[in-house]
Amino acid sequence: MIASRRARLAIALAAGAVAVALAVAASAALGAQPISLSAALAGREPDAAILFSLRLPRALLAALVGCALAAAGTALQALLRNPLAEPFVLGVSGGAALGGSLVLVAAAGASRLAGAAGELLGSAPPVAAGAVAGAALSTVLVFGLGRIGGRLVPEAALLVGIVFNAFVAGVITLVKMLVPPEQASRLLYWLVGAVGYESPGTLAASAVLVTLAVAALVALSARLNLLTLGDEEAASLGLDVRRARAWIFFAASAATGAAVALAGMVGFVGLIVPHLVRRVVGPDHRLLVPASALFGAAFLVLADALARLAFLPLGTEPPVGAVTAFLGGPFFLWLLRRTARPEEAR
Amino acid sequence: MRAVTGGRAAALALAALLAAPARAAADDLRPSGKGAAEGGAIWVGPRPAAPPRRVVVLAPSLTDVVVAMGLADRLAGVTRLDDAPEVARLPRVGGFLDPSPEAVLALSPDLVLWVTDGGALAAVRRIASLSRASSRPFPILAIPIVNVADVVATPRVVGDALLDRAAGERLSRALAADVEDVRRRAAGLARRRALFVVGHEPLVVAGPGSFPDELLRICAAENVVRGDRPWPVYPVEKAVADDPDVVVDAAPREPAERIRRLSAVRAVREGRVLRLRNDDLIRPGPRMIRGLAELLRGLHPEAGR
Numbered sequence: 001m002i003a004s005r006r007a008r009l010a011i012a013l014a015a016g017a018v019a020v021a022l023a024v025a026a027s028a029a030l031g032a033q034p035i036s037l038s039a040a041l042a043g044r045e046p047d048a049a050i051l052f053s054l055r056l057p058r059a060l061l062a063a064l065v066g067c068a069l070a071a072a073g074t075a076l077q078a079l080l081r082n083p084l085a086e087p088f089v090l091g092v093s094g095g096a097a098l099g100g101s102l103v104l105v106a107a108a109g110a111s112r113l114a115g116a117a118g119e120l121l122g123s124a125p126p127v128a129a130g131a132v133a134g135a136a137l138s139t140v141l142v143f144g145l146g147r148i149g150g151r152l153v154p155e156a157a158l159l160v161g162i163v164f165n166a167f168v169a170g171v172i173t174l175v176k177m178l179v180p181p182e183q184a185s186r187l188l189y190w191l192v193g194a195v196g197y198e199s200p201g202t203l204a205a206s207a208v209l210v211t212l213a214v215a216a217l218v219a220l221s222a223r224l225n226l227l228t229l230g231d232e233e234a235a236s237l238g239l240d241v242r243r244a245r246a247w248i249f250f251a252a253s254a255a256t257g258a259a260v261a262l263a264g265m266v267g268f269v270g271l272i273v274p275h276l277v278r279r280v281v282g283p284d285h286r287l288l289v290p291a292s293a294l295f296g297a298a299f300l301v302l303a304d305a306l307a308r309l310a311f312l313p314l315g316t317e318p319p320v321g322a323v324t325a326f327l328g329g330p331f332f333l334w335l336l337r338r339t340a341r342p343e344e345a346r
Numbered sequence: 347m348r349a350v351t352g353g354r355a356a357a358l359a360l361a362a363l364l365a366a367p368a369r370a371a372a373d374d375l376r377p378s379g380k381g382a383a384e385g386g387a388i389w390v391g392p393r394p395a396a397p398p399r400r401v402v403v404l405a406p407s408l409t410d411v412v413v414a415m416g417l418a419d420r421l422a423g424v425t426r427l428d429d430a431p432e433v434a435r436l437p438r439v440g441g442f443l444d445p446s447p448e449a450v451l452a453l454s455p456d457l458v459l460w461v462t463d464g465g466a467l468a469a470v471r472r473i474a475s476l477s478r479a480s481s482r483p484f485p486i487l488a489i490p491i492v493n494v495a496d497v498v499a500t501p502r503v504v505g506d507a508l509l510d511r512a513a514g515e516r517l518s519r520a521l522a523a524d525v526e527d528v529r530r531r532a533a534g535l536a537r538r539r540a541l542f543v544v545g546h547e548p549l550v551v552a553g554p555g556s557f558p559d560e561l562l563r564i565c566a567a568e569n570v571v572r573g574d575r576p577w578p579v580y581p582v583e584k585a586v587a588d589d590p591d592v593v594v595d596a597a598p599r600e601p602a603e604r605i606r607r608l609s610a611v612r613a614v615r616e617g618r619v620l621r622l623r624n625d626d627l628i629r630p631g632p633r634m635i636r637g638l639a640e641l642l643r644g645l646h647p648e649a650g651r
Contacts, residue, residue, distance in 0.1 A: 032581035045612065050583045053610035180599060186547050196547060197582060197607060308581065315553075315573035317581055 073270020099134020193321020268328020
């Protein structure tokens with residue numbers, strides 16, 4: 001049994017790695033501008049600049065964001081014991097966006113008073129910290145208010161998340177009024193969920209943060225299995241439920257916060273990917289979390305390539321969040337109809 | 347069920363009631379398809395018999411025209427985007443895209459000047475219908491400004507409206523002479539291929555049909571951006587492949603170092619960036635013409651003064 005699980009884990013990880021490699025290769029090969037791979041490898045411009053300075057860093061960024069969101073989605077689904085849970089739907093991404101935007105506004109205010117301090121506050125690390133804090137607070141809020149009579153009610157938590165999202169959208173709209181117009185339009189684009197071009201330093205730092213958060217979720221995956229049985233069952237099997245849940249909250253929030261700081265509110269990745277992966281590898285989180293993380297990376301790399309290519313005839317490109325929402329909205333409704341029939345649930 | 351039907355009927359009746367005056371005004375404001383230079387300006391309401399003294403302007407570029415004509419004292423209200431010192435103390439009536447009918451009406455204007463623009467059309471239609479229904483209806487002059495010829499012709503149109511033809515004529519001639527001067531100095535210069543950037547994140551550039559596209563042509567430069575969108579969100583890799591001779595950074599409110607995000611573009615890597623100090627070139631009035639000489643100097647340092 002153990003050997004067979006190991007074998008299945010190895011197969012799932014290998015398949016995930018191959019999927020990521022293929023997605024990155026496709027994303028690197030395709031784009032607005034036809035390039036020659038041999039010319040790029042020989043260092044000829046502009047092919048080399050397009051491949052190495054634009055497409056590969058962007059694919060890496062999409063992979064990091066997709067990996068973080070899919071892993072966080074898997075963990076939240078286990079915590080809520082409901083396949084509809086997802087960072088975007090539950091308002092965790094919204095909380096992260098609010099946290100990040102508030103830091104940006106504070107930075108805009110501070111730069112008026114003390115230029116250098118404002119610049120520093122508006123740089124990537126403080127914004128990411130604000131996003132992680134916002135994600136953590138909204139997770140606590142959603143799961144706290146989702147309790148009725150001491151029991152976590154998944155539908156209530158989902159509703160809290162949806163209402164919280166609407167609330168956040170309102171607050172961010174107000175915040176947008178407070179910043180200069182050019183910053184407001186950037187904020188708007190970021191909120192829709194856009195994978196763009198980040199500096200190598202930012203990419204490296206986020207790679208570390210996402211790897212740590214996802215590794216923590218992988219390490220906690222056996223506990224996720226216990227938590228899906230219900231709190232009492234898990235406690236009777238010797239799990240410190242509060243502590244395990246707190247760690248999972250924190251790791252999922254860190255992953256979501258990092259993803260939002262990098263790419264804004266890319267929705268539904270944490271819904272689509274874990275669900276499809278679960279159908280193949282089954283409900284064991286020790287397989288599900290790492291496999292979802294890898295396939296999430298591949299998924300968002302492909303979605304971003306699609307965003308770059310779909311509107312090419314118009315000479316423009318939509319943010320990737322529009323693509324994932326286009327795919328994810330109907331998927332959510334389909335999942336909702338499906339899980340509504342109890343005998344077929346999951 | 348009955349309540350729902352009744353509610354819907356009431357809503358429809360209300361919508362019809364609200365739509366009726368708006369539709370009447372809609373026909374008046376329908377764009378003629380001609381620019382200001384071709385006589386495309388549209389009057390809605392009675393033309394002023396006496397020189398207007400309480401003019402509300404719904405576009406900063408038109409404010410600049412009135413100020414440059416020396417008639418700033420005729421202004422009663424401007425947009426919140428207006429930053430000319432002459433109008434610093436005037437009341438604001440909303441933005442270029444979202445003028446507030448209430449604020450306009452509260453100033454009891456005797457003329458409203460507007461640059462034809464789809465974004466504000468609904469609000470201006472509302473202003474027109476409110477004017478028609480009021481006891482003291484005021485005229486609205488809608489001026490389509492889509493190219494440099496329109497910019498040059500606009501003071502003439504505004505001079506007509508303010509019943510100060512001489513001032514308008516003078517300014518139009520001065521602007522025309524400035525454009526002609528730049529054209530003359532640009533003639534014979536080797537054309538440079540340029541990318542005109544107005545937003546960094548996402549990358550938004552000036553495409554065909556935009557003002558900068560025409561301004562670049564006047565200044566012996568060629569826009570590398572093709573297609574049919576005036577302000578496309580542009581794929582960065584296309585910018586790299588276009589390999590422009592110079593990148594014009596026309597986002598003066600963004601930090602200067604943000605252009606380095608485009609360092610995959612050779613011109614940026616090699617420092618061939620012309621950073622504009624202000625947004626004069628996208629304000630289609632006297633400022634745009636004034637900025638033209640600076641653009642020429644920046645694009646062609648060899649042209650000298």
